Amino acid sequence: MSSLLKTADTPILKKGFIYEMKKHSLLYLMCIPALVLLVMFCYIPFGGIWMAFTDFNVVDGIFGSEFVGLEHFEFFFNSSMGWKVIYNTLFINVFSIILGVIIPVTISIFLYEIGSKKYKSITQSMMFFPYFISWVVVGAILYGFFSSDVGIVNSLLESLGLDPIRWYSEPQYWKWIVIISNIWKWSGYNSIIYMAAMSNFDSSLYEAAKVDGASKFQQIIRLTIPMLKPTIVVLVLLNVGRIFYGDFGMIYGLIGNNPVLIEDVSVIDTYVYQSMRTLGFSYATAVGLFQSVMGLILIIIANRAAKKFNDGEGLF
Amino acid sequence: MIHAQKQPFGDRAVTWVAYIFIGLFALACLYPLLLVVSVSLTAEHEVARNGYSIIPKVFTLDTYRYIFIQSGTSILRSYGVTIFITVFGTIGSLLVTSMMAFALSIKSLKYRNHIAFISNFTIIFSAGLIPWYIVCVNVFGIKNTLGALILPMMFSVWNMFLLRTYFANISASLFEAAEIDGANYFTIYWRIALPLCKTGMLTVGLMYALTYWNDWWHALIFINDKDLYPLQYYLFNILSNVNAISSGRIPTGAAASITLPAETVKMAVTMITIGPIMFLYPFVQKYFVQGVMAGAVKE
Numbered sequence: 001m002s003s004l005l006k007t008a009d010t011p012i013l014k015k016g017f018i019y020e021m022k023k024h025s026l027l028y029l030m031c032i033p034a035l036v037l038l039v040m041f042c043y044i045p046f047g048g049i050w051m052a053f054t055d056f057n058v059v060d061g062i063f064g065s066e067f068v069g070l071e072h073f074e075f076f077f078n079s080s081m082g083w084k085v086i087y088n089t090l091f092i093n094v095f096s097i098i099l100g101v102i103i104p105v106t107i108s109i110f111l112y113e114i115g116s117k118k119y120k121s122i123t124q125s126m127m128f129f130p131y132f133i134s135w136v137v138v139g140a141i142l143y144g145f146f147s148s149d150v151g152i153v154n155s156l157l158e159s160l161g162l163d164p165i166r167w168y169s170e171p172q173y174w175k176w177i178v179i180i181s182n183i184w185k186w187s188g189y190n191s192i193i194y195m196a197a198m199s200n201f202d203s204s205l206y207e208a209a210k211v212d213g214a215s216k217f218q219q220i221i222r223l224t225i226p227m228l229k230p231t232i233v234v235l236v237l238l239n240v241g242r243i244f245y246g247d248f249g250m251i252y253g254l255i256g257n258n259p260v261l262i263e264d265v266s267v268i269d270t271y272v273y274q275s276m277r278t279l280g281f282s283y284a285t286a287v288g289l290f291q292s293v294m295g296l297i298l299i300i301i302a303n304r305a306a307k308k309f310n311d312g313e314g315l316f
Numbered sequence: 317m318i319h320a321q322k323q324p325f326g327d328r329a330v331t332w333v334a335y336i337f338i339g340l341f342a343l344a345c346l347y348p349l350l351l352v353v354s355v356s357l358t359a360e361h362e363v364a365r366n367g368y369s370i371i372p373k374v375f376t377l378d379t380y381r382y383i384f385i386q387s388g389t390s391i392l393r394s395y396g397v398t399i400f401i402t403v404f405g406t407i408g409s410l411l412v413t414s415m416m417a418f419a420l421s422i423k424s425l426k427y428r429n430h431i432a433f434i435s436n437f438t439i440i441f442s443a444g445l446i447p448w449y450i451v452c453v454n455v456f457g458i459k460n461t462l463g464a465l466i467l468p469m470m471f472s473v474w475n476m477f478l479l480r481t482y483f484a485n486i487s488a489s490l491f492e493a494a495e496i497d498g499a500n501y502f503t504i505y506w507r508i509a510l511p512l513c514k515t516g517m518l519t520v521g522l523m524y525a526l527t528y529w530n531d532w533w534h535a536l537i538f539i540n541d542k543d544l545y546p547l548q549y550y551l552f553n554i555l556s557n558v559n560a561i562s563s564g565r566i567p568t569g570a571a572a573s574i575t576l577p578a579e580t581v582k583m584a585v586t587m588i589t590i591g592p593i594m595f596l597y598p599f600v601q602k603y604f605v606q607g608v609m610a611g612a613v614k615e
Contacts, residue, residue, distance in 0.1 A: 030415035048447025110334035134530035256556025288444025
């Protein structure tokens with residue numbers, strides 16, 4: 001009996017922690033720079049989460065400041081601004097997800113129908129370009145469109161005999177301007193993902209459909225879209241998992257410091273940044289923590305859903 | 317013959333709709349950029365009178381001359397900052413990322429899944445902006461340093477996993493042969509894996525370079541010193557002043573103290589910011605397409 005245990009033990013000992021560290025020491029050393037960066041910028045900040053439950057002041061430090069429990073969270077949920085930024089974040093994200101599926105899928109299906117290689121590659125290059133420019137540059141372009149005096153849109157309205165609109169002081173349009181800018185920037189990129197999925201489709205299915213007399217429209221509805229469904233589901237679930245995260249760069253890049261517009265398009269991320277200055281570090285930390293926790297819960301649910309849908313293949 | 321038959325009307329309609337839709341969408345993506353180019357090349361008085369237009373009616377290079385010669389060194393300095401962080405950031409990122417990606421691609425590495433989890437976890441949960449900011453400023457002291465524009469972006473978990481798929485495609489027998497010859501893992505990485513993954517390195521390197529070039533957010537958070545403004549943040553400052561004044565809610569006294577740049581200057585600065593991207597785009601586009609596709613297949 002004892003000899004049996006011994007033989008079973010030796011290989012385990014041999015493959016123990018120290019043995020592994022010696023054997024692959026160089027490989028582990030090669031991971032260290034990246035791990036140090038992760039610890040510095042992702043793991044050490046976890047300690048600062050404690051601020052959400054205290055009244056942080058610089059003198060007493062993160063762990064010396066007075067404990068206040070859930071006070072900051074109560075304040076957030078009792079304030080009208082709290083609900084407003086949650087609503088704005090969800091509104092912008094939900095419509096970005098919906099249009100962000102419909103338009104790129106349409107693009108990739110139509111690109112598939114285009115016979116001319118030259119037309120295809122030129123248009124594809126044009127559609128991919130917005131991905132390469134920053135939100136600040138998109139903001140500059142938007143200004144060219146919506147500026148009251150020199151903008152293209154007002155010139156167009158005037159030439160149609162309509163009254164020009166002072167876009168930069170009319171907040172009601174801006175949620176949609178933000179959503180459309182977002183779709184404009186990402187459609188080319190997302191359509192590449194769908195094109196990648198389509199390049200793996202079995203072409204004999206289309207041959208068979210043609211022989212059976214299916215029209216192109218029927219092939220798109222009955223073959224292409226059902227076969228794209230797994231890709232669509234994974235991308236949608238990934239985005240649903242991030243639905244509580246707003247795009248700080250997008251909002252600030254497009255709106256800048258405009259005090260009139262910011263209230264209507266402020267998302268949780270920009271609200272955290274603004275309230276850091278006005279309502280203090282602790283409160284802003286609490287709002288950020290609410291966002292992170294909601295994000296964690298949703299991504300776990302989304303991952304479960306993806307596994308169910310894709311035979312065990314999760315999102316990560 | 318099937319080819320000889322004329323396609324039914326429905327099919328031709330689908331093709332036509334495809335050509336028109338794609339053409340219009342592609343134009344919608346290009347048009348704004350042409351507008352920027354055109355306005356930056358138009359005389360200021362013409363823009364002020366007739367607004368933005370896609371064709372420069374009064375062509376001039378004065379705006380660019382003004383920016384580079386008259387407006388002092390600030391924009392050139394910003395250009396320098398952006399080039400510095402893009403070059404050194406990309407080199408650093410590539411080293412850090414590829415070393416870990418290579419290590420995690422070796423299947424016999426026992427704790428590779430643990431390390432992958434440590435990396436992945438940072439994607440799904442974060443401490444949030446404020447704790448991160450306080451640690452960066454109070455513990456690492458990176459406020460108003462070039463490090464603030466490089467270090468926080470130096471390692472992207474997503475890019476690491478993308479690069480790992482490239483390393484994992486190298487045949488393991490090549491590594492084994494080198495091991496028998498007495499090469500250690502670092503030599504294998506440097507001499508065999510990296511040269512075989514040139515495309516992957518180029519793809520990931522370009523993705524990092526684009527991130528550094530386009531970053532202005534870290535400057536917004538960490539940089540007050542005007543000498544350290546990257547180009548994108550320089551542009552952001554011009555625009556956000558214009559934006560705030562257009563809202564009409566800034567007190568006139570405050571508005572008067574801010575000098576508004578001319579329309580053409582705004583567009584010329586925008587052009588200077590995206591110029592290098594536009595110039596390199598035809599050559600680098602295919603690597604980005606490849607990167608997106610490789611990432612998509614992985615997911």
